[in-house]
Amino acid sequence: MTKHGEISIWFFCGILMLAYGVVLIATGLTELHNPPPTVLAELHPTLWWGVLLTAFGGFYTIRFRPGKA
Amino acid sequence: MMFAGHQLTKLSPVDIVILVLYFGLVVFIGFYAKGKANTSEDFFLAGREMTAWIAGLSFVSANLGSLELMGWAGSAYQYGILAAHWYWIGAIPAMLFLGIVMMPFYYISKTHSVPGYLHLRFGNGARALSAVSFALMTILMSGVNMYAMAVVMQTVLGWNITFSIWVGAGTVALYVMLGGLRSAIINEVLQFVLIWAGAAMIPILGLIEAGGWSKLKAQIAVNVGSSDYTHMWTTLGHFSSNPMGVHWTGIVFGLGFVISFGYWTTDFLVVQRVLSANNLRAAKMAPVIGAAFKMAVPFIVIVPGLLALAVLKNADGSVMHLVASNIAKSTPGMHSYDEVLPLMLIRYCGPGLLGLGITALVAGFMSGMAGNVSAFSTVWTYDIYGAFINKKASDSHYVAMGRWSTVIGMLVSIMTAYLVMNANSIMDYVQALFSFFIAPLFGTVILGMMWKRATHAGGFWGLLAGTASSIGMFIWVQTDGSALRYIAMSADAKPMAENLYRALWSWIICVVVTVLVSLVTKPVPTAELANLVYGVTPIPDDGATSIWQKPLFWACVVITVFFILNLIFF
Numbered sequence: 001m002t003k004h005g006e007i008s009i010w011f012f013c014g015i016l017m018l019a020y021g022v023v024l025i026a027t028g029l030t031e032l033h034n035p036p037p038t039v040l041a042e043l044h045p046t047l048w049w050g051v052l053l054t055a056f057g058g059f060y061t062i063r064f065r066p067g068k069a
Numbered sequence: 070m071m072f073a074g075h076q077l078t079k080l081s082p083v084d085i086v087i088l089v090l091y092f093g094l095v096v097f098i099g100f101y102a103k104g105k106a107n108t109s110e111d112f113f114l115a116g117r118e119m120t121a122w123i124a125g126l127s128f129v130s131a132n133l134g135s136l137e138l139m140g141w142a143g144s145a146y147q148y149g150i151l152a153a154h155w156y157w158i159g160a161i162p163a164m165l166f167l168g169i170v171m172m173p174f175y176y177i178s179k180t181h182s183v184p185g186y187l188h189l190r191f192g193n194g195a196r197a198l199s200a201v202s203f204a205l206m207t208i209l210m211s212g213v214n215m216y217a218m219a220v221v222m223q224t225v226l227g228w229n230i231t232f233s234i235w236v237g238a239g240t241v242a243l244y245v246m247l248g249g250l251r252s253a254i255i256n257e258v259l260q261f262v263l264i265w266a267g268a269a270m271i272p273i274l275g276l277i278e279a280g281g282w283s284k285l286k287a288q289i290a291v292n293v294g295s296s297d298y299t300h301m302w303t304t305l306g307h308f309s310s311n312p313m314g315v316h317w318t319g320i321v322f323g324l325g326f327v328i329s330f331g332y333w334t335t336d337f338l339v340v341q342r343v344l345s346a347n348n349l350r351a352a353k354m355a356p357v358i359g360a361a362f363k364m365a366v367p368f369i370v371i372v373p374g375l376l377a378l379a380v381l382k383n384a385d386g387s388v389m390h391l392v393a394s395n396i397a398k399s400t401p402g403m404h405s406y407d408e409v410l411p412l413m414l415i416r417y418c419g420p421g422l423l424g425l426g427i428t429a430l431v432a433g434f435m436s437g438m439a440g441n442v443s444a445f446s447t448v449w450t451y452d453i454y455g456a457f458i459n460k461k462a463s464d465s466h467y468v469a470m471g472r473w474s475t476v477i478g479m480l481v482s483i484m485t486a487y488l489v490m491n492a493n494s495i496m497d498y499v500q501a502l503f504s505f506f507i508a509p510l511f512g513t514v515i516l517g518m519m520w521k522r523a524t525h526a527g528g529f530w531g532l533l534a535g536t537a538s539s540i541g542m543f544i545w546v547q548t549d550g551s552a553l554r555y556i557a558m559s560a561d562a563k564p565m566a567e568n569l570y571r572a573l574w575s576w577i578i579c580v581v582v583t584v585l586v587s588l589v590t591k592p593v594p595t596a597e598l599a600n601l602v603y604g605v606t607p608i609p610d611d612g613a614t615s616i617w618q619k620p621l622f623w624a625c626v627v628i629t630v631f632f633i634l635n636l637i638f639f
Binding site for chain 2: 006007009012013015016017019020023024027028031035036037038039040041043045046049050053
């Protein structure tokens with residue numbers, strides 16, 4: 001599904017994960033000094049998961065962006 | 070699946086943002102895919118232009134609904150690691166068999182559906198029986214998914230049931246009606262990625278908290294007073310020696326052979342995804358890729374259930390014990406087995422991550438509805454409406470019929486959801502209904518593909534006898550609980566064993582009747598069996614030029630990993 005002029009499925013996956021990654025990083029940063037009442041919050045899972053999703057989503061967004069041959 | 074009547078948590082604004090982003094993208098995909106769904110081939114089979122990866126992920130994702138995720142996480146809590154059998158032996162061999170052995174016949178026969186293959190091989194009788202039962206089941210299952218989603222949203226977040234049903238149904242109807250299978254497939258791949266993004270934190274953080282796999286096993290053994298919960302095979306020597314009350318013969322032959330092969334090779338809901346592949350090699354590779362990902366799913370489903378046995382605690386620090394849903398409903402403060410996943414999600418995930426997890430669950434429910442309703446509209450349009458009601462309509466008429474049947478299908482699903490709301494036991498019956506048809510259908514299809522002597526009458530009567538016997542056994546056990554000892558061949562068998570052995574018996578009855586009737590009826594001329602039956606069909610080359618491109622090579626890799634995993638957790 002990557003014919004010329006079409007948007008790749010991987011682009012949709014990438015853009016959603018990128019958006020979620022950015023939202024999670026922003027949330028994770030605000031939680032650095034005010035962690036949520038969850039188990040292992042001291043490991044900052046929101047921030048690290050956000051970084052991972054941003055990297056994954058960013059790669060797929062750029063690699064499969066519309067118009068790229 | 071039922072929950073106790075209390076709210077577990079609430080969403081923060083950032084969680085709402087995550088949920089809204091998902092809904093926005095889903096609706097956009099529907100409108101985007103509409104421009105590419107002009108012909109019936111486009112609408113019902115996504116133009117047969119999906120790559121192996123997309124068809125493969127969609128294939129495994131169509132089965133990865135939230136109903137299954139939450140149910141099997143609860144089963145892992147209840148029965149231990151035995152629940153992983155439904156993901157490994159209950160899926161992997163069958164998925165590989167579909168890809169390597171059966172897919173060439175489905176693909177080169179150019180059928181649009183599994184009932185369509187039955188029509189080509191066994192005539193209209195078998196097709197009608199299969200199409201009508203499948204259409205009925207899919208639409209009812211869609212309603213069950215819808216209701217389950219609404220109950221989860223009410224329990225976890227306190228949302229109104231009617232709001233959840235109509236928003237979920239409206240969104241799914243919109244994107245499937247607009248974009249057909251293409252839209253459903255895009256959303257299924259998206260959902261697969263989302264489920265991992267939303268659920269993977271639970272086992273990762275859970276294993277960190279538990280101190281690793283070895284310490285988790287030790288803690289479970291202490292908490293439940295038995296080490297049976299972390300072994301997959303050593304406890305299956307007798308019905309009474311494992312928490313599930315099953316025997317290894319039921320797991321290997323009932324689950325691993327009949328139920329699994331029946332579901333993964335003949336249920337059109339999943340096979341339709343593979344039929345959308347863009348060439349024969351992609352069609353063969355898709356189930357192999359799906360199988361590889363399927364093997365990893367226990368990490369986000371079974372491991373959280375096991376972790377809950379070790380780490381879930383009450384407010385006073387004592388070990389939390391989950392109970393059956395009927396007990397949880399009538400006992401304030403108690404949680405049911407099916408609440409394992411939401412409970413673990415809330416344990417580890419604060420704002421943001423919680424929204425991601427909830428969005429993954431919503432995506433899973435909506436994908437379950439979309440999968441059912443898109444398969445329904447295909448079977449209704451091709452195998453009921455186009456086959457028996459209006460045979461000579463134009464292609465555009467069938468596309469319009471596909472769109473209308475999607476909307477009507479969703480309305481029937483909504484009615485089913487409200488019906489289930491008023492009579493919960495219907496949900497168990499609907500889920501049981503699927504098992505009536507799947508096991509015998511596998512008998513009919515496999516004989517049709519592998520045995521050229523099977524005749525039209527043999528196929529029809531075998532399918533009918535197998536289905537009728539399955540329904541008969543179900544009613545027998547429902548009305549007389551002691552009948553289970555005869556069906557499972559042991560007085561120690563528990564209800565879970567009934568499904569496995571009922572499937573096995575109904576498959577055997579289907580095969581025996583098909584063979585006997587075929588032997589006394591006139592054979593189908595060999596010329597009519599070309600492209601349908603092994604032995605009279607030249608299998609075309611799939612175009613693989615190196616070992617890395619061969620589906621068989623990758624199937625061998627996957628089955629090797631499958632055996633290693635079973636040995637590790639033996």
